[in-house]
Amino acid sequence: MARQPIDDLLAFLAVARECSFTRAAAQLGVSQSALSQTIRGLEERLGVRLLTRTTRSVAPTEAGERLVRTVGPRLDEIDAELAAVTALRNKPAGTIRITTGEHAAEAIVWPALAKLLPRYPDIKVELIVDHGLTDIVAERYDAGVRLGEQVAKDMIAVRIGPDFRMVVVGSPTYFATRPQPRKPQDLTGHDCINIRLPTYGGIYAWEFEKRGRTLKVRVEGQLVFTNIALRLNAVLAGLGLAYLPEDQVQPHLADGRLIQVLADWCPPFSGYHLYYPSRRQPAPAFALLVEALRYRG
Secondary structure (H helix, E strand, O other): OOOOOHHHHHHHHHHHHHOOHHHHHHHHOOOHHHHHHHHHHHHHHHOOOOEEEOOOOEEEOHHHHHHHHHHHHHHHHHHHHHHHHHHOOOOOOEEEEEEEOHHHHHHHHHHHHHHHHHHOOOEEEEEEEOOOOOOOOOOOOOEEEEEHHHOOOOEEEEEOOOOEOEEEEEOHHHHOOOOOOOOHHHHHHOOEOEEEEHHHOEEOOEEEEEOOEEEEEOOOOOOEEOOHHHHHHHHHOOOOEEEEEHHHHHHHHHOOOOEEEOHHHOOOEOOEEEEEEOOOOOOHHHHHHHHHHOOOO
């Protein structure tokens, strides 16, 4: 069989990934009619239908899914390698897409970017805060940031932060009318400020460990949030107990606005890592970012 033009395969991948001729045409800078003709020509040469089209949607057929799964990553690798080679003749430049959780973004990634980017104006960074365990290859991210224990074994992982721990805190106002919990099970009798995390399938169960014994406690309360700032504001307002990163509450512990409880049930654990596919050949801009984030403590 004759080799298929690379441009035609790229056109098909754009449509299959976007599930839309309109968006794919805009991405490729061609008209919808020209794009549709390209896909029809590719299907005719292969002798198999690659896309199922209706008036409302476009989706890959079984054959199309196989091309997306097998050919797509190879073309992405070629594109990345060509970009890396081209970048060698220029100063570091390009867009880097990173997925990360909220805490890592604020505590580690952003401070490093604030120092790096002014020195390299041609580097752009797209930082997407996502609590889920995103597939960085499928979603076409350059890298992800997660706790060390959450990084897949087939990824290159670079430590970017120290060990840290989660702590349970409440305000003096709250504890004025409530006894302090002595063990995690006591939390069931308290108003607790919950967090909803897609990674855990919904409301997060607070995790504890002491002398090798682990516990997960599902707590109840009036409030559920999806970010740190609102949980911190709520606990400072005396509306319940919160389970938060220690570094986020340390200033309030120091000045007495918050009180930590269950400290012996909250050991430190592996810190954040930047991770990316092992087959990736880092472009100069990406290599600079890795070094800017690398933990040297």
